[in-house]
Amino acid sequence: MIKMTNVTKQYGDFAAVKKLSLTVNQAEFLVVLGPSGCGKSTLLRLINKMIERDEGEIQVGGVNIDELKGEELRKTIGYVIQSIGLFPHMDVKKNIGIVPHLLKWEENKINKRVDEMLLLVGLETEVYKNKRPNELSGGEAQRIGVARAIASDPEILLMDEPFGAVDPINRLRLQKEFRKIQRKLKKTVVFVTHDIDEALLLADRICIMNQGEILQIATPEKMLLHPKNDFVKEFFKGEGILTILSRKLAVDYAEPTILVGEPLDENATLRDVLTEMLLRGEEMITLINGSISWEKILKIAGSEINEF
Known part of the structure; x- marks a missing residue:
C-alpha cells in the first residue's frame, strides 16, 4: 500500500530522514515510534507530499507519487494531527463533509455520510452536527477530527500524535475505540507517537526511529522480547511479558x-x-x-x- 525506498530529506546540513526504506501493508496499523525530532512527522509529510524528498522513491497504492499532484494525492489520504485543525467558522457537519464536498459528492450523500461518521465515532448526530468547534470538548473535537479524516473513505490514514492533547482517561478510551474502527473498516494506518504505551496498544507493527533512521520494524511482541540494538532495548526498558x-x-x-x-x-x-x-x-x-x-x-x- 505504501512503499518508501532509500528516502532522504535534507534541511541544509541536517538530514531529517536518511536513506529510509519502509513498506506498509494494506489494512496494517503501523505505529512510528521514537523520541522528539527523530523524523516521525517528516515521514508522514513525505508520504502525502506536503514536503518533497531529496532522494529516493515513494509509492502509494503502487503508484509513484511523482506522477500525482500533491492536492490530488491528499484528497485520497486521511490526515489527523494533534492540534485537530477543525475550521472554527464551520459547524461539525461542514467540517466532516469538507473533503467529500471537494470531491464533488452530491449534498444528500454528504449529509448521509456525516451522520454515519458521527455514529461511528460515538457522537449523536442531532446533538453534534450543528455545533461549532469552540463548543466541543477536547475528546469530542478529536473524534470529529477522526470522522473528518475518514469521511471520504480513504484507503490510508496518516495520524500525527492525534490524541496527544487529550486527558489520560479520554485518551485511552479514544485509542481503544479507534483501534476497533480501524479493524472494522480495514484502513491502512500510519500513526506517529512518542508514547510507548500507545504504540503497544495500537500497533500491528512498530517502526522505531532515531536521528532520522529506522532502527527496527517488528511486532510489539518481537520488539519487546528481541530488541535489535541497545537503543531499542533501552527505549522499551521495563516492558515485558505483562505488556x-x-x-x-x-x-x-x-x-x-x-x-x-x-x-x-x-x-x-x-x-x-x-x-x-x-x-x-x-x-x-x-x-x-x-x-x-x-x-x-x-x-x-x-x-x-x-x-x-
Missing part, C-alpha cells in the same frame, strides 16, 4: 466452561484477568463467552516467549 498480555483480549482465549459470577467486560485483556485473579485469590475467571484459567494464561505467556 504482551495487555495486548490480548481474554475473550479470544476463553474456554467453554461456564462459571457462576459476574463476567469481566468484553474488552478485558489477559493482563486484566491476571490482576483480577490475584485480587480475588481465584484460579479461574468468568468471561462473557466462557472462562479462563490461571494455567491457560501461563501457557499463553510461555508460548509467546518461545515463539519469539
